[in-house]
Amino acid sequence: MADENQASSGEYEREPVPEHALKGPGKFWGMYAGEHAAGTEFMIGSLFLGAGASLQDLILGLLLGNILAVLTWRYLVTPIAMGKRMTLYYQLERIAGGSMVKLYNVVNGVLFCLLAGAMVTVSATAVGVPLGIDFSVPGSALAFGSMNFTLVVVVVGGVMAVIAAAGYEMVARVANVAAPWMIAIFAACGLISLARMNVSSYGSLQEAWESGIAFVRDHGGETEFPFWQIVVFAWLCNGAMHFGMADLSIFRFARDKSSGWAPAIGMFLGHYMAWIAAALMLAAAIKVSQQSGEFGGLLNGDNKVVANPGLLAWQAIGWTGILCVIIAGWTTANPTIYRAGLAFQGIFPSSSRVTMTLLAGAVATIAGAFPNLAAELLNFVGTYGTVLGPMGAVIFVDFYLMRKFGLSDEYATHAKSSFNPAVFLAWGIPVTVGLILIYVKGIVYQNATVFPAYLVVPCWIACAVLYLVLSKITQRPVPSYDKLAAN
Template sequence: MAENTVEQVDRQIEGLDAEQLPVGEHELHGPGHFGGLYAAENVAGTEFVFGATFVALGAGVVDVLIGLAIGNLLAVLSFRFITAPIATQTRLSVYTYLDRAAGGLTSKLYNGVNAVVFAVISAAMITVSATALRIIFGFPAQEEAYPTHWGFVVLALAFGAVAVLVAAYGFNALAEFASICGPWLMVMFATGGLVLIPALADSVTGSPTLSSWSEFIEIGGSAVFTGTTPSGEAGITLVGIIGYAWAANSFAHAGLIDMSLLRYAKKSWYGYLSGTGMFLGHYMAWVSAGFMGAAAAAIVSTSIEVIEPGAVAFQALGYAGLVTVVIGGWTTANANLYRSGLAGQGMFPQLSRQKVTLILGAVVVVAALFPFIYRGYLNLVTYIGIVLVPIGGILIAEHYLLPRLGMTTFWARYKGTRNTPALLAWGIPVALAVMTLVLGLVPAYLLFPPVFLLSIPLYIVFARRMGAAERYPEGEAADKLFAERVKVFHTEQAEKAATGGDTTDRRTLTSVLKVVWIVDLVVISAGAVFVLFFSPDFATYLEHRDLFFWIAGTGTVIYFLAAYWRLRRMKSYARRALA
């Protein structure tokens, strides 16, 4: 490897995209940033699907409450002790780190898989949002795996096309809007479940009132999480619920996808802040969505296995529920379309992200026509985790274990050879997992931990045999020089950014707008509590529920007007302060 001069390295750094460099100290964020991001991303339209899926799987109510708590705790610990440390030590995205460690074919295959995965997730979200608009336009419910009405086809195509164009050309504006949706979405999920509990209580006990926690458990076990599937078979076990909850985000934590997010964290303990998403989204929202799904299915006389998220939200929240599904699905779809475009660009660097996003968007729009994709979303993310977590194991071995075992990190790049051990350590565990699934030996929700763990020793063994045990002083010296010059570059960037200026908007109207949207959410929550505890009979319950629908709808309009106005004022003030 030829020795580079300082000037050559500096020119190389200046020519690299910011995504290919470690994050600088001046770009790091505090804990509040990550708590908000995880809450916003994990409270979305998909939660309606997850909640209904656990009901359809025949989960028991006590198993759900305990199993989701344990599974989501395991997910939080995985973010904290697997993802966050390597992210904060390297300050790189998983894509960049994998390219340095494995390079070539492995990176392209990984980017290709991610491009397809995020495109499919986007398609599912577009379909979820379309179920809400379908109610507004009066199309029949899409209960089959394929579209059954031309109106739904037109709606899904139109909605998908808009989502793709926004992801390609207007993502920043949408990301700003999505950033304010988290608190409102959490309130919508919580209140939707509260409002439908009296309807379930009436169907079980003959009265819409609740007198104790044990009565709540009885109602949940009788009408929602019954322990049996709709066909009367024994339902999923406690272990299954734990496994699904832990596996739902396995591609993000064990698979290290969220290195891209946590590389901006000042401390590795910020990984604990994933708990805002796991417990507000994957616990509270899933349980609430289960209650909403069971009640809505009973009200409209439809099986919970096919009832649409839009129909569920409409029964729980009225028109505000339709807005919840549309916004939750749309913001998630666009974020994943953006990720899909980035991953696709990694395969074809000669194309811009916009062009790649448009190409993948064509696939997304067609896939969005088929409702079976979103109905199988829980299994989908579980399978995604099985495919992607070996990459996490490989990078953990590369980063931590090779140096401790006297081997060289980044050996394949130093040696100038293909990292065949990475391909083998990825392919063998996945192949074994596929065989296990085909033979029915182990459920899918139990597979990602052994797949992840198996990839680690496989990589170490193969890497030792193929060159990792050798030393590459020239390559290590070049990387050391590169890291030193990156620090100098970041110091210069920090000085140019003028980060010392105070950009906090303390103007009265900006503060008042925050108070307005907070009070607004409190009023919506109070309305749901009023329906739950002050409806002595079913006729009164219906009156109170209709009143709540009006409160939720009006409150939604007020919330977004106040929150978005405040956001625009804060951004405008920050620009002027820096100028």
């Protein structure tokens, strides 16, 4: 089955976690402290300024969004994880059937490759700095960067793919050691950026920030990124992990419900401090460029502001910054490519994991050669949540509502089915509508598309309602647990 290939953190993949393997809250706080300090934070943070977010909106919007994300982990994911103590994949297999899980895995794998591609791009920007290779974002979404930058992406992606094919353990050990250091470097970059802007008070920071936004707008940037858009993005950028229930795999080990608060430490270090620090790096780069009149690396060929994570980190903290961007990108791209490889292997069980990981690495490298993927990371991350998040609604309905409505929970197991069409339709319909709204202009707004993160919750709710209704229509009487056990 597909989830047999998910084994990596290893145990109890196809059974509830037993009492003796449960872990206390301290373990989860330690675990999440190193989460969300990824290479993409360097990009996402600076994109907020590039999109025109005001400083106050950013500080308060990220605060509220991250609080909502933590509440979602605590009150949506943790109770189900502790109630079932199974991985997302095993629960899905019992509800939707093995074939449906394979399909879900393919979608996962493709999205993982794209995400890893953005991480390859981010790392390549850092490798490019000492080589004097600029990162520029072409006007067309499907255009490559410069030839030299594309070559750097190919080398960086190739190395990452080969290392991922060797397994995730070695890089995981590096990630373990690097996590506290990366967080410290993010903080240092933020402080140095404040100093580079000669900030001495909140007022002077606001002045520098507004000057940065004016510069971005003068150079054809987004016009605005309002408060609620920031809140929704911060809340739902991890939609696949909380609304989508991917973190059931982690919280199934929780002894105490209070473990559900642990993502707070990762969110407030990675998605608050690090994002603001990255945004400050771009603000400092703009201010210093304005003072010196040197705009090399900051403006594209078409005179638009480009967020170049490698260059920003270099300007802030030199070689340490370059190292941090590379390690942050590498340590997070590695498990992503590895998991994409496992997902592809689930479709071709006779293939080797190494081959499939190399394939996933190749796809990620090709994706990374398109700079717009990283430059549009705010949209991609929202799309990722919109596609994967709704599957969590199926888990939610199965756990809380099926029996209350006189329906069978874990239907595929009871019906001995490998494909539950109710899950397929309940997931597929809202996601298809969501993707149309994201990619087809003019449906909701004139000549514009919907910000993807806005669609995570509506698609999740639609999936839940559809799953309940379709189950009512399609379910037939099935044997009880007792009869299944007797057989």
